[in-house]
Amino acid sequence: MAQHRPRRKESAWMATRSAGLLMYRRNSGLLEVLLVHPGGPLWARRDEGAWTFPKGEYDAEAEDAVDAAKREFTEETGFAPGSGHASLGEARQRSGKLVCAWAFEGDCDPAALSSNSFELEWPPRSGRIRSYPEADRAAWFTPAEARVRILPGLVTFIDRLEASLRA
Numbered sequence: 001m002a003q004h005r006p007r008r009k010e011s012a013w014m015a016t017r018s019a020g021l022l023m024y025r026r027n028s029g030l031l032e033v034l035l036v037h038p039g040g041p042l043w044a045r046r047d048e049g050a051w052t053f054p055k056g057e058y059d060a061e062a063e064d065a066v067d068a069a070k071r072e073f074t075e076e077t078g079f080a081p082g083s084g085h086a087s088l089g090e091a092r093q094r095s096g097k098l099v100c101a102w103a104f105e106g107d108c109d110p111a112a113l114s115s116n117s118f119e120l121e122w123p124p125r126s127g128r129i130r131s132y133p134e135a136d137r138a139a140w141f142t143p144a145e146a147r148v149r150i151l152p153g154l155v156t157f158i159d160r161l162e163a164s165l166r167a
Helices: 065-077 143-149 152-166
Strands: 017-027 030-038 055-057 086-092 098-105 117-121 129-133 135-141
Touching (some): 017 152, 065 135, 129 135
Antiparallel strands (some): 017 030, 117 129
């Protein structure tokens, strides 16, 4: 006889939420966006399709999304989150996570990146806990370059930024 799992009530299920800021600048007339590369051994050898913009999870009942995005930006880069944040909307990732993003115009030196860190047992089951930066590097990319570098589920935010700047 097959076992039946009780159905989850839709209202009881809450998708993980993430909020972030996408900084952009115009460099000699060309649009560029700031992306960060995730730190840690799982991402060390990945480049294309691995970058992101500074973002992180938050509790929608305890924190405003744009405040969470500003906090995450500062934690992951060490840079001030600027002002004039324009909404880029939301996008659901393959994992089910709901990401909301805002864009703002600014400038920074990626070499000055100062990220917070996280701890991870590495190698797995070794008993050794190591500390890694959340973002190990940052760089400016044109939108075309960014589309190749960024996690595939976040490309829509690059598209939305370009569309909003053309409008």
